Amino acid sequence: xxxxxxxxxxxxxxxxxxxxxxxxxxxxxxxxxxxxxxxxxxxxxxxxxxxxxxxxxxxxxxxxxxxxxxxxxxxxxxxxxxxxxxxxxxxxxxxxxxxxxxxxxxxxxxxxxxxxxxxxxxxxxxxxxxxxxxxxxxxxxxxxxxxxxxxxxxxx
Amino acid sequence: xxxxxxxxxxxxxxxxxxxxxxxxxxxxxxxxxxxxxxxxxxxxxxxxxxxxxxxxxxxxxxxxxxxxxxxxxxxxxxxxxxxxxxxxxxxxxxxxxxxxxxxxxxxxxxxxxxxxxxxxxxxxxxxxxxxxxxxxxxxxxxxxxxxxxxxxxxxxxxxxxxxxxxxxxxxxxxxxxxxxxxxxxxxxxxxxxxxxxxxxxxxxxxxxxxxxxxxxxxxxxxxxxxxxxxxxxxxxxxxxxxxxxxxxxxxxxxxxxxxxxxxxxxxxxxxxxxxxx
Numbered sequence: 431x432x433x434x435x436x437x438x439x440x441x442x443x444x445x446x447x448x449x450x451x452x453x454x455x456x457x458x459x460x461x462x463x464x465x466x467x468x469x470x471x472x473x474x475x476x477x478x479x480x481x482x483x484x485x486x487x488x489x490x491x492x493x494x495x496x497x498x499x500x501x502x503x504x505x506x507x508x509x510x511x512x513x514x515x516x517x518x519x520x521x522x523x524x525x526x527x528x529x530x531x532x533x534x535x536x537x538x539x540x541x542x543x544x545x546x547x548x549x550x551x552x553x554x555x556x557x558x559x560x561x562x563x564x565x566x567x568x569x570x571x572x573x574x575x576x577x578x579x580x581x582x583x584x585x586x
Numbered sequence: 587x588x589x590x591x592x593x594x595x596x597x598x599x600x601x602x603x604x605x606x607x608x609x610x611x612x613x614x615x616x617x618x619x620x621x622x623x624x625x626x627x628x629x630x631x632x633x634x635x636x637x638x639x640x641x642x643x644x645x646x647x648x649x650x651x652x653x654x655x656x657x658x659x660x661x662x663x664x665x666x667x668x669x670x671x672x673x674x675x676x677x678x679x680x681x682x683x684x685x686x687x688x689x690x691x692x693x694x695x696x697x698x699x700x701x702x703x704x705x706x707x708x709x710x711x712x713x714x715x716x717x718x719x720x721x722x723x724x725x726x727x728x729x730x731x732x733x734x735x736x737x738x739x740x741x742x743x744x745x746x747x748x749x750x751x752x753x754x755x756x757x758x759x760x761x762x763x764x765x766x767x768x769x770x771x772x773x774x775x776x777x778x779x780x781x782x783x784x785x786x787x788x789x790x791x792x793x794x795x796x797x798x799x800x801x802x803x804x805x806x807x808x809x810x811x812x813x814x815x816x817x818x819x820x821x822x823x824x825x826x827x828x829x830x831x832x833x834x835x836x837x838x839x840x841x842x843x844x845x846x847x848x849x850x851x852x853x854x855x856x857x858x859x860x861x862x863x
Contacts, residue, residue, distance in 0.1 A: 454605070468593075475591045508605065511612040520601035520608060527599045 449503030456502075457524060464531050474538040476552045476576065488581040493549060495536025496573035498559065499529050506568070529572035530554060537574040546578035627750055635746045636739040640687050640707070643742050647706025663713075663859040667693040669852055670711060670729075673722070677730045680796040681788065683737050691729075695859040699810060703732035704775055705741045715806065716858045721848040723797060724805025725855065727789055727837075730796075734788035735777060744775040779829065786833055790840045799844035803837045 482490060501509075505521040512519045533554065541549050552574065559569040601608070670691045678689055689707045699714040709732045719725050735741060777785075793800040811830050 450606070472591065472593075475589070477589065504605070504609070508609050508612065511609070511616055514616055515612055518601065520603065521605060524600055 445503040446507060449505065449507075453502030453504050457528065460528050460532070464528065464535065467535050468531070471535060471538040471542060473547065474541055475548045476534065476538070477548065477550045478552055479550045482550060482577075482579055486579060488579060490577050490579055491544060491546070492575065493537050493540045493544070493546070493578040494573060494575040495533045495538070495540060496571060497529050497532040497536060498569050498571045499525060499532075500569040501525060525570060526556070526572070529556075529570055530574075533572040533574040537576060541578040544578060544580060546580040548579045549576040550579060552576035624751070624754070627754075628747060631746045631750065632743050635743045638739075638742055640684075644688075644706040646742075646745075647704070647708065663693045663695055666716075666854050666858045667691060669854040673726065673855075674709065674729050674733065677726055677792055677796055678733050681730060681733055681737060681792040683733060687736065689733065689736065693859060699806075701728050701732055702775075703735040703741060705745055707736050709733070709736070713858050713860075716855060718809035719805045720851065721802045721805065722851050722855070723793065723800075723802025723848050725851065726793055726796065727800075727803035728806050730789035730792040731785050733792070734785035735781065737788065738781070738784060740777050740781045740785070741775055743781075744777055748775065782833070783836075786836060790837060794840075794844075797846065797849065799846035800837065800840050801844055801846055802848045803841070804834055807834045807837065 501522070505525065508521040509519050512521075534552075537549065537552075541547075553576065555573050555575075557571045557573075559571060670693055674689050674691045678687075683689075687707055689709060691709045691711060693716075694710055694712050696712045697714040697717075698712045699718050700712045701710060701715050703709050709729070711728070715728065716725065719728070790800045790803060793803055807830055811834070
């Protein structure tokens with residue numbers, strides 16, 4: 431009985447440590463990559479306008495970028511504690527920040543591949559994966575989509 | 587179109603607090619609140635539960651652990667048990683126990699040196715304890731100590747505390763409280779250090795009332811202290827009865843001005859369950 435509890439507590443602490451160590455390492459690495467690629471793709475401009483400028487004569491095409499990021503055990507427990515106390519769930523804030531920026535980057539990469547320089551009508555949508563399975567560690571999907579404007583080739 | 591995408595500030599959406607610092611803070615806040623709530627419940631129960639009528643406690647004891655409370659005693663233990671019962675009744679009178687609180691002593695043929703009081707005024711004395719004590723005074727100290735637990739309503743308080751903490755732990759764990767397992771713990775209740783000290787004080791006073799002095803009260807404590815030095819398997823007992831040394835000092839303090847002779851152990855009790863029929 432006592433040993434049982436010790437194993438349970440040990441498992442909990444081990445999962446927390448794995449979650450914290452790996453989760454934080456991955457997050458920091460991801461943010462570094464995001465910042466670097468945001469600079470690389472800074473030339474692709476994103477707008478929320480719904481219509482192309484009047485003088486635009488090129489092709490308009492749909493571009494998307496989506497990403498799914500898992501939470502780790504540490505974030506799960508930290509969020510559960512926040513659920514008791516209230517306040518900003520900073521563990522999830524950084525997760526969603528990564529997901530949003532990564533989705534936008536992937537969309538920009540797609541636009542760049544087709545030779546577009548601007549994306550209009552950019553929208554973001556978020557979905558929680560396995561949100562009904564309480565025992566599972568959750569994940570979040572963010573999808574970014576918009577209309578890429580490619581200048582007519584004759585103009586080049 | 588003359589428009590650009592400026593670089594956005596980094597920390598708008600991100601917390602500057604270290605995640606570990608935040609985690610420790612949250613854990614501390616939850617733990618402190620939980621501890622405060624438990625302490626409140628603990629104190630509330632100690633105040634509330636003694637208001638339960640003793641006859642209700644006897645009924646409650648009848649529902650759980652029937653095999654212990656109502657089982658036929660081993661025949662060879664019966665004469666010694668009857669002698670124990672009369673000693674218990676004398677001590678209860680010396681302690682000023684309410685005559686409506688009827689005590690039932692059980693002698694258990696077990697080599698363990700232990701005794702305990704539980705719900706419904708039941709007191710269990712294990713044969714090993716009888717063997718480790720030399721005088722009737724030493725035995726009377728143990729008996730008076732257990733009677734004091736009952737007098738102060740410690741069993742019902744401990745039972746209620748155990749029940750409530752099981753419900754809370756069960757509720758938090760989401761598994762549902764294991765109420766069936768509770769009936770197992772209802773027999774062997776654990777008393778707090780404070781409850782042990784109060785019972786020791788009451789027991790010493792009863793010894794003075796019954797024998798005119800509290801000499802010999804230390805016999806059992808010396809026996810278990812010796813055991814704990816000899817073998818570590820008494821670590822369990824010492825964990826539930828902390829501070830044997832402090833309790834011994836307490837007893838010796840009470841004996842400073844006492845003079846008197848020890849009452850020898852009655853023949854029946856010397857043999858206990860071992861007597862030939």
